[in-house]
Amino acid sequence: MTNKSFAYLVPQFPGQTHIFFWREIAALEAQGVTPVLYSTTVPPSGLISHRWSQEAMARTTYLASRNPALLMAILPRLPWGLILKEARRLPKDEAKTFLKDVIISSPAAEKLARDCKRRGITHIHAHSCGRAALIAALAHHAHGLSYSLTLHGPLQDYGVGQRFKWRGTAFVSVITRALLDLLPGQLGDALPKRLPLQPMGVDTSAFRRDAPYVPPVPGEPLRVFSCGRLNVVKGHQDLMQAVRLMIDRGQPVHLEIAGEDDAGGGGFHKELDTRIVELGLEDHVTLLGAISAEAVRDKLMSSHVFVLASWSEPLGVAYMEAMSCEVPTIGTDAGGVPELITSGEDGILVPPKNPEALAEVLMQLAADPEKAQLLAKTGRARVVADFDSSRGADMLVREIWNA
DSSP, X not given: OOSOEEEEEOTTSSOTTTHHHHHHHHHHHHTTOEEEEEESSOOOGGGOOOTTHHHHHHHOEEOOOOOHHXXXXXXXXXXXXXXXXXXXXXXXXXXXXXXXXXXXXXXXXXXXXXXXXXXXXXXXXXXXSSHHHHHHHHHHHHHOOEEEXXXXXXXXXXXXXXXXXXXXXSEEEESOHHHHHHHXXXXXXXXXXXXXXXXXXXXXTTSSOSSOOOOOOTTSOEEEXXXXXXXXXXXXXXHHHHHHHXXXXXXXXXXXXXXXXXXXXXXXXXXXXXXXXXXXOTTTEEEEEXXXXXXXXXXXXXXXXXXXXXXXXXXXXXXXXHHHTTOOEEEESSTXXXXXXXXXXXXXXEOTTOHHHHHHHHHHHHTOHHHHHHHHHHHHHHHHHHOBXXXXXXXXXXXXXXO
């Protein structure tokens, strides 16, 4: 491939959790590569929160379309034998869903392929194994474009038809060893030969302290910060319960949570508001909504400790940002988090869904400034060594052009 550009496809870009992609785009451009941005649809307005969001949207071509001309143009080109083979191996309800997804995604695939051909682009990378992956696969089969994917979480979270999505890929990058080890049993002969293991990362030059970390003073309020989508699996309700336990045991604490639900504030946000009142935490817990990366950094700089109490987390860029900013970090021993945090060395892990254990660890840190100081330093060292965002860009360049 001589043209140093490729299609960079991210669903609902730029959403509240998409700072990683923007960093990776910048790292690619620093290497002389031009990622041409595509997305499925514009995210809800409540999730558009970054300083760079408007610039990103102006650069992005959105593919969602109901244009019947696009659908009629691509239908004869689709590999119906492969599509129907995939449908036949699925349960009846899943087969119907898969075939419906193919029809819905086909106009977007035709639009993507036409735009890529106009720009001289021959490769698509989809940062998803959901509908974006199906769009890329259909564009591949109908127009001969090569494509690749990144798996960011458990395969079952990305819908049906995975064998079809994966079978034609040039490569698929996987963010954790835990996810990678499951794939042979899930996909069998649909696995590509190239499966680079590549964690997400952070810009450690941007997420760093301007002044030394100041640990908590025993007896004073503990400033706790959390950042993650407002969704039940992120465990914010467990963290709130831990705050209640701490207050009841005499430890003053204030918790701030950055993030919004997928409805832009009309979903789980309301349930958390209710829970705050039920627990009597109106003066102790603040929901900040979706905030910019710069605001996240500012909150980290003023916090004593970062906590994300997820029930299951594929890896966790939010943990990386906190560790990069030398903030002692508490996560859960679930999903791929142990591949990032070695408990007691560069952070602390607690069991998911366990407010009691979380409260205990937080109170221990509040009473042990030296431990907090040590975790701050070792956490930063861990991220700098293994989780800088430039590594993802390096992998894409290597796999697309140099394999």
